[in-house]
Amino acid sequence: MGIAERIKKARKVAGLTQKDVADKMGVFFTLISQYERGIITPKVEQLQKIADALGVPLYNLIAPDDPEELDREYELIYDTLHGAGFNVAQGVMADSFYVTPIDTDDPEMRKEINYFKLAEIVRSVLAEADKKQKEYIEKRLALELFGWRY
DSSP: HHHHHHHHHHHHHTTHHHHHHHHHTTHHOOOOOOHHHTTSSSOHHHHHHHHHHHHOOOHHHHSOOSEEEEEEHHHHHHHHHHHTEEEEEOOSEEEEEEEEEEOOOGGGEEEEEHHHHHHHHHHHHHHHHHHHHHHHHHHHHHHHHOOOOO
């Protein structure tokens, strides 16, 4: 189940309408509708506001239901950061991590970040990288196959 489905399920369990949630958040109900249909994926800050409006922990809206999916997500985060030259370690809080450049021991370079925010950043960076890779491949093939330059 994805974030959109979790928001909708939590809202229904709470016995609230989209308008009720929107009013509690100070937004238009159409935004809640777009979140629930997966048209827009809310950022962590918005998810926290939704969770507050629904009276549920943020974790309920974000965490995968399947422990294997959670393991895969963590591996993706770890592999992406490590491949980009960063170390990742569990933070003091259960939902936080420390990220540091691999080539430094300087404690000033250590950043503590919430797991969900970190996951959002990594997903966003990977989506942008995928888009740029696709564009590069299209341009390179057009050049190699047809001599077209963009």
